[in-house]
Amino acid sequence: MPAYLDTLTARFPGAFATSTFRDNPRVVLSAEKAYATVFPLLKCLKTECGFDMLAELAGIDYLNYPGATDRYGVVYGLVNTTTAERVFVKAHANDPDPELPSVYDLWKAADWMEREVYDMFGVSFAGHPDPRRILMPHEFTAFPLRKDYPLRGYGERHNFRPVTRAEG
Structure with a gap:
């Protein structure tokens, strides 16, 4: 077991489960x-x-x-650039309002990544400095990568004005 997992186990006893996938350790946090x-x-x-x-x-x-107990998962892939070690942390969230704290204060790279996860799945990130949609139009009210989103959409395309070359 890597030394950092010992550190996590000592600091957060009983808070997570661990597993390994393709030689990369995973730390899994339940929604609770x-x-x-x-x-x-x-x-x-x-x-x-x-x-x-x-x-x-x-x-x-x-x-x-099959076997899932929580609705959404957010996976954080971390790299130690000195040792080239990787670890994946998966945090779960559930309906009706899936939410996790933003990690923007730790890594500025989380800015757009958190916005994409919100845009596609509806998982919001508390404390994010700019929670606007980044991929979908601002008027869009659904989350297209949710599995209960219809394959043909809800018919919302008619609600958006076309973008012209001068605007885009």
Whole structure:
């Protein structure tokens, strides 16, 4: 077991489960513990364990997934640029208002990544400095990567004015 997992286990006893995927350790936080634990855990990984780079941040919808107990997952891919170690932290959230704390204060790279996860999945990030939509029009009210979003959409295309070359 890597030394940073020992540090996390000592600092956050019983707060997470661990597993390994393709030789990369994963730390998994349930929805009950994720909101309170994900920011301090990621801060510990950055400040005490040397994971200085947020390489990826992605959303997952587990609707109708076999064995899933939580609806949404947000995966943080961290890299220690000194040792080339990687760790993935998955924090879960549930309906009706899925929310996790923003990690923008730890990594400025989280700015657009958190906005994309909100735009596509509807998971909001408390404390984010600019929570505007980034991929979809501002008037859009749905989240197209949710598994309960209809494949043909809700018919919302007629509600948006076309963008002309002069505007775009």
